Amino acid sequence: MNFDKELNARNLSCPLPIVKTKKALNDMASGQVLKVFSTDSGSVKDMAAFAEQTGNPLLAQEEANGEFIFYMKKK
């Protein structure tokens, strides 16, 4: 999937993946896609909750080699 910006949130625990995602989105334009890498298993539910509450759609997510990858579109 195409993306405009990458965020490395590996080896960070709650709430850092969410807070850093928010900060990364702040610097992006509407419609751009952010790719987030996380190793925090709690971030799977948290990213979905973040997307739902902020209205930034979570386009896709993958899991590979113990890493979680999220694609979030800025609303």
Add this chain to the structure above:
Amino acid sequence: MAKKMALISTKGTLDMAYPPFILASTAAALGYEVQVFFTFYGLPLLRKDLSDVKISPLGNPAMPMPMPIPVAFQMLPGMESMATMMMKQKLAKHGVASLEELRDLCLELDVKFIACQMTVDLFEFDKSEFIEQCEYGGAATFMAFAGDSDICLFI
């Protein structure tokens, strides 16, 4: 209109310092307008230097320790510093942010910190020791915001 969260932080130990900063930064990231009122032992969490924030195994039987330490030893000098050092190492190993980092993130996300003026006077705190980004006020200042908050917690 943005949802609001109001927190009251009343404890100054390392373990009890985390919840207000974690909740405040998360809520702010979710778009909440957030205010945290620091009172009594929560007030030292607004100090520029947070290196005095400690955790004690004494009277804290749920704290996981690598080996059980009898209460009679937990009160010995140096035990608190040792427990604090171990806890900080554990937090860092698991990628949990430091208190300073979480507090800075809160400020970047426009969380408002209110320091209890009465506590400052009571404990004769020196305001120059506190971060410049906090405001000073009393219970009524807090109520003005908390009165129409969506989430209000006493920690």
